[in-house]
Amino acid sequence: MNADGADAAGGAAGRTPLDRMPEWQALARHRAELGEVRLRALFDGDAARAERYSVRVGDLYLDYSKHLVTDETLALLRELAAATDVAGLRDAMFRGDRINVTEGRAVLHTALRAPRDAVVEVDGENVVPGVHAVLDRMAGFAARVRDGDWTGHTGARIRTVVNIGIGGSDLGPAMAYEALLPYTLRDLDVRFVSNVDGADLHEALHGLDAAETLFIVASKTFTTIETITNATSAKNWLLESLGGADASAVAKHFVALSTNGPEVERFGIDTANMFEFWDWVGGRYSFDSAIGLSLMIAIGPDRFRELLDGFRLVDDHFRTAPPEANAPLLLGLLGVWYGGFFDAQSHAVLPYSHYLSRFTAYLQQLDMESNGKSVDREGRPVDWDTGPVVWGTPGTNGQHAYYQLLHQGTRMIPADLIGFARPVDELGPELAAQHDLLMANLFAQGQALAFGKTADEVRAEGVPEEQVPHRTFHGDHPTTTVLATELSPSVLGQLIALYEHKVFVQGAVWDIDSFDQWGVELGKVLAKRVEPALTEGAEVAGLDASTAALVARYRQLRGRTD
């Protein structure tokens, strides 16, 4: 129960297991009755299918007509959403209920983009004024860095910003920085360091002048070993590079983004240089919080607010659009359909934009850390598949790498094809002209995946009979096409919110806690235990034979054996 006495699981306690729900069983029967679904037949039988199976949200147009579904499928999926109370849990999330049951936390990334006059309460306190206070501080700081008003220890202007963080404290801003490069100050470089492999920091520092470098240490907990290790090395580099400057130099070159003031202070960063956020912001949902500071410096506060507006547009849509036209709900349910009834194990996200080259990596954490769970919210093992493996890279590169498997392999891999009507202005006429070719590829891939090429069509081209099977494309590979106007800050916000809420819908249906991440803990604990074995040859109790042999071999290769 939360402070209001409401059910902490947002009404999910005691829920009938998904696969025993009549609505799930109705879908299973429907799937059996459908048998082989042929998209050619579905399109032939319904001239209006493309129009009917599309939805507009803000600047996004979603075509889901190339999915293996009928009106009945969609109706049954909506019934499943109703039976699993997706809307109830959604409202509980927006309201600030503690729907992250295993951590007892509210899940309020939506409050990060709420308008100033909104009221969102956690334990009776409106969190919105705090959100805007931090945004305003960030805007003030970002403006000073951009204008050259914030200077380093020697009085030099900041020319490079290095964000040190990992997971949700890296992937969002790193992805968005690349996505919005045309909107950035080109003479202010932003680099991202995440890996504890010293090579990452080494390369990021290459060629930098410490006097002109600002480090942003981004960590919700401020205890993440990778980030603290990198930040410590960066601090040492700075002080050394500044000719043995004293610790006061840190105040001009280090700021922190965190929920943990005491740890920030312990690290040696003045909390006056800390931009806070709150435990009700999950790491992978945090990039529109203070964690976005590096991005805000790069694109400026106004553009950052446009990004937040984009998020909010989709939040409002998700809260208010009817189920038939609710884009995140539809996308979530389609994934449930393929995971539950087609044994789809993975989901490809294929952006036809070079600027979105890190988009899928960002979604991997969003989706897989959220929905990679195997017990329900009450801790009972689930008997149904949960989150898929999410993967993909920008088209058209993927076409010349792994699309072969998408077209002719044996696996069911639903995919999202994401493209933009307009190329970015900066490209100039000649490069912008290439955009049509890029988009022709996107449309062609959706078409080929859906409709394939029959053996008769292959024969009609005069292909020798023995080659016909090799050149036949079965088709019926489902895709959603997301066609947006252009890759602007607002559109990026819309896209991310679309996926955030899609992931939410799936977690709600599958009855899992999409907001914890216990699965990352064991590896962290074991790494801490194994490290002394590598460095000092310490005995590690309970080390299995395989790992012990690997450790011994490693020490031998490092010349550390006695």
Ligand SMILES: O=P(O)(O)OC[C@H]1O[C@](O)(CO)[C@@H](O)[C@@H]1O
């Ligand atoms: O921001 P922090 O606390 O450094 O955590 C970084 C990342 O580590 C994780 O906790 C996983 O280990 C992610 O959920 C999070 O985004």
